[in-house]
Amino acid sequence: MNCVEFRRQLAIDPQATAADFVQHRAECPRCAEAHARALAFEGDLVRALNVAAPAQLAEAILLAQTTAERRRRTNLRRASMFALAAALVLGIGVVGMRAEAKPLSVQAVEHLESEKEVLALTAPVAAAEVTATFAKRGVTLKQVPDGISFVAPCPVGASKHRSVHLVMPTADGPLTVIYVADQKVGAAADFERDGLRGRSLPLGNGTLILLAKSPAEFDRVEALWRAAIAG
Ligand SMILES: [Zn+2]
Ligand SMILES: [Zn+2]
Incomplete structure (x- = not known):
């Protein structure tokens, strides 16, 4: 694996554990540094998502459960669509940030x-x-x-x-x-x-x-x- 292949893999999955990925990181100080930066960024994202996302989703589910007693079918379907939409928005946000993060x-x-x-x-x-x-x-x-x-x-x-x-x-x-x-x-x-x-x-x-x-x-x-x- 060369530096370009390593950086490409890093952009896809900083947590990758494939042997050639791990080996290049061990041999190339600049890529090791980029990997450390990516992991730190990843950590920030996970922390941000852990705070914001479950709070919103929990609210949505709670709302759905309360209203479900009255209008069971419609609202459950709507809540699951809301959860799916939220997950999509968060996912796209992460990908977008990664692409823009490259100088x-x-x-x-x-x-x-x-x-x-x-x-x-x-x-x-x-x-x-x-x-x-x-x-x-x-x-x-x-x-x-x-x-x-x-x-x-x-x-x-x-x-x-x-x-x-x-x-x-x-x-x-x-x-x-x-x-x-x-x-x-x-x-x-x-x-x-x-x-x-x-x-x-x-x-x-x-x-x-x-x-x-x-x-x-x-x-x-x-x-x-x-x-x-x-x-
Ligand atoms: Zn390298
Ligand atoms: Zn060209």
């Missing part, structure tokens, strides 16, 4: 990992295709940087962020550029994840994310996209 940088790395084959592309893409792809995301480019070998209007992350995914081959290896048009991070940050170096920064109305094995070309490529998007 954009993590979603970008996971997206790259899921489409690794495009890193091998080297033939240049026409500038008109780059312009058209950004236009689909509501972004008018002021100019198109040279040296783009892949462009696609990919949905990124569980909440399908409106993004443009690009690859730029450099002397230092392929550099992935992901422009998330519908979410703007507060501040620029460099990061390291799953053996990749990364940079995310607010640009225009969205977020520019750079990913590569080394950050050697980040400054040059950042300047290109600043000129292209912000002008």
Whole structure:
């Protein structure tokens, strides 16, 4: 199991006890730390649900029992539907929070990992295709940087962020550029994840994310996209 597989499993079930899951946690300090954070979050959720949910459900059942003496059939059916609805709402709430808890940088790395084959592309893409792809995301480019070998209007992350995914081959290896048009991070940050170096920064109305094995070309490529998007 690698880091990406581990994080995917972690998102599904932090309590997982499968041998490969446990083994990766023991061997990888960063994933072990993520696991500890997930368990703490899980604990908070369980505590929150234990306080709020049974109180509401108990009330609903009590109400149903009282009225049941008068209108037995209808109200029991309604109460069980209410309990089912409450359980559904709570369940959806938990899933929604998990999906949103992932930072954009993590979603970008996971997206790259899921489409690794495009890193091998080297033939240049026409500038008109780059312009058209950004236009689909509501972004008018002021100019198109040279040296783009892949462009696609990919949905990124569980909440399908409106993004443009690009690859730029450099002397230092392929550099992935992901422009998330519908979410703007507060501040620029460099990061390291799953053996990749990364940079995310607010640009225009969205977020520019750079990913590569080394950050050697980040400054040059950042300047290109600043000129292209912000002008
Ligand atoms: Zn790991
Ligand atoms: Zn993509």
